[in-house]
Amino acid sequence: MNKLPWIDVIKGFGMICVVIGHIYDGDISRTMFIFHMPLFFFISGYLLKPNKNFKEYLVKKTKHLIIPYASFLIPLYFAFRGFPEFKISGILSFIKSPLLGGRMLSGSLGVFWFVTCLFLTQQLMNYIIIKFNIKISIIMVFLMLALSYINSIFFPYFWLPWNANVVFAAAPIFYIGFLCKEFNIKLNTILVFVIGVIIIIGSYYIKNNTYDMKYAMYGIPGLTFISSVFLIFVIIAISKIISRLHFLKNFFSEIGKASMVIMYLHQPIQLSLRNNFGLSRVVLLVISITISYLIYLFFLRFILTRAIFLGSSLDMKKIRIANLFSK
Template sequence: MKRFEWIDTLKGIGITLVVASHIYTGEIRYFLGIFSMPLFFFIGGFLYSSKYDNQVYLKRKIVHLIVPYIAFILLLYPIQLITLLPQRQGFSFVDILKLIVNPIIGGTFLWGLTSAFWFTTCFFITQQLANFIIRKVNPKQVIFYIIGLSGLSYLNYLFFKQIFLPQNAHVAIAGTSIFLIGFLYRKLYSERNNSTISISVLFFVLCMTLYSNQTSNLWSWSLLGMDMKRANYGMPVFSLLLAIGLILLLIDISKLLVKYAPLLSKIMGALGQASMSILYLHLAFIYALKGLDSGISYFNLFVFSTALSFIIHSIILKFSFTRAIFLGSYSDFEQIFLTRNNQI
């Protein structure tokens, strides 16, 4: 598959927005919620490749996503229990049982240091659903699956909020629709800048922001914001369209950075390549930094949690074993575990 230089920059912007959404509160968090997580489902669809058969695709994605998920759960969940549980009082047997079962069920039940881990298993399920659909149907029919899956996800959100599945599998319905939108965008993509779309979206967002300032008692970004972890998809149809529009805007910004601000693009690109490590680690550093200095500013919290996560990622990169376990590097995993087992 052709390598797009701006993709890593886009992922870097995306992961910094995710970190920011876990630090900042109020309207900023609501606004970032519209598109920060949908962005990664969209990127997944854009980068999708059908060069592997279903069995190989499944095996590679298990190594790439599920192995690091388990590794980071085993690393951070005990630390979470040791550091955060003393702050709670009055534990019953049921409470203790929940603490044991929560990481197994995953999804919405993940909390504290592992709160963001819901994305990994949901994204894994999304990939498998999307792979099945793309292989089975004509590309022209994909749009109907997008509409159908989006409709199902809104039904879940509006009328069946109490229904949930382990590992946030129900959220994969919405995730798959966004993944397929990214897939279709790749089919239609050209290197020409989509500035018309971006300018239109930016103008709309600015108008809505001005409107919200004038009628703050009537308007809030919370009306549009998504919380995919909890199957909250915002305002039906409108939030999804706004999310896609803002994602297209970020794509244009990423391409402009590559062209006109190469140093900043390289920094964001490096963060993009470390995006999964940052996803797993940033909350641990946020909690740790807050524990060391309860008065730490949001900006410092953002910078240090991102930087420390990146440093750990850089250390993980140095060793084949850690690359296999914590990054899901298939070549390293195959060399260390699969080849060795075959020799035995």
């Protein structure tokens, strides 16, 4: 259980923003994209507990992120792609996308890029924070930010498996999150809200002030990065207010606890419903979050599902053939 009550709240609030960004388009979507994925890199940095045992940290995060990633990806990939031709060329073509991940996964699987990118970012930043002092770490992070802009501006079609190239853009945001916790950085709430409003209004006029991290589209160099960070601070301030309101706190906290399941499932659900039933966006938003949350509750009931879909290390240790579906 998180010691900070607003952490699950901000995950819930942020995940709702992710779903809104995928269901809506135009200015609403662009505004969500400024901060919604950067927010989760920031939170991950904020929650980082540096581990000097790199192998242990790698194993821990593999269990927590990569096993659920594969557990969701494999059945969904078969569901939407069908089965390959039983020829070498057909099989190789079929497995190419899930193995490379990142930009190769689109449509209902489009959000999966985030998990592998987050995993790589965590490994890299844990190593840097352990091995280097803060001055060297800041220099390295600035260099990564510069490389991300080179990728975005001069080589926009260049990408690496698992979206490893996006790590250069994610790491600076991750590191800011870490520093905010490490030095207990706090900003004036009123000032943050004022700047946030200015950024949102300005973004309606400056259309390219937005992020699409998956495709290495980082907006206006410097400005969009700063816009993203300030809007993250706005969301933190809102989440802290919500965490003092019992009903809203419980609602957003529950969504936050289910945030990874919602992330994996909201696109398959909402795209299937949109393509087959033509439902309104509000209805798609409510249904995709609700169904994903109910599936999360189902996964909580069993050792096996908690282990492979929720990444529970404790349940992975408990798994035995005789009690796979024990409560």
